[in-house]
Amino acid sequence: VGNFGSEDRMDYTIIGGAVNLASRLEQEAAPGAILISYETFAQVKDTIDCAEMGHVQVKGIAYPVATYRVIDLKANLAGACRAVRTELPHFRLELEPELMSADERGGAATALRDALDRLSHEPGQQGLV
Template sequence: MAIAMQQRMRELRSEWQDLGADRPFELRIGIATGFCTVGNFGSEDRMDYTIIGNVANLVSRLQAHSEVGGILIGNETYALVKDTVATEEQTPLTVKGFAEPIRCYKVLGIYDDFVEEGRVIREERNGMRLVIDLQKQDKDGAIELLESVLARLRR
């Protein structure tokens, strides 16, 4: 959904610029996985709908460190989507409220889209998964690696 949101925002930004907007709206997205508390907090005099918890703070830190138009996800989220979403690990973030640096990943796109574009070769069978990112690996290097794997399988 975050990828679709960023794509739609790029489309809208272009439309807004055509209409003369000097500074079209832009956004950064941070995504984390965990438990938090969401709801109305306060008293009868003042009530706010909000979110509290460690994961809410993490999302805020990820969003703040994301590039404009980018998506940054935490390590727990990465573990859940790594087979579907192409990412690039970033330098761990040292942020307020967290004792240890936070592992995070920049979202590049969805593997299925990259396969359609010819940027990635991806095959899956029972007990085997192959992903070759042709943006990071040249064809000759990929062939060499695959031949090495085939040689080991033939032993």
């Protein structure tokens, strides 16, 4: 961070690998979402709830970067006691019934019943549910 250039033309700017990574993750994120790298996640994981999003190839960095989507402050999530968040291989559930309309809750209940039915009737997987 600082002034760069000559006496004729001076710019106050920031440069470096961390700035490149932050800019690339911002471009990679969905509208309204925040993506962070593993290095940032490791520093905030005790206070901020994040979802692992996989690796992305970032221009200017030789290796794939592990990314995490910021969900919320863990303190905020603790207050939303009815919220359900579960993430397993091949399974992800995020449900906030207090924010849903009656129609949305009904649709979610139907989708959950359908999913349970599929889990209990998959060939070779009898008796799971």
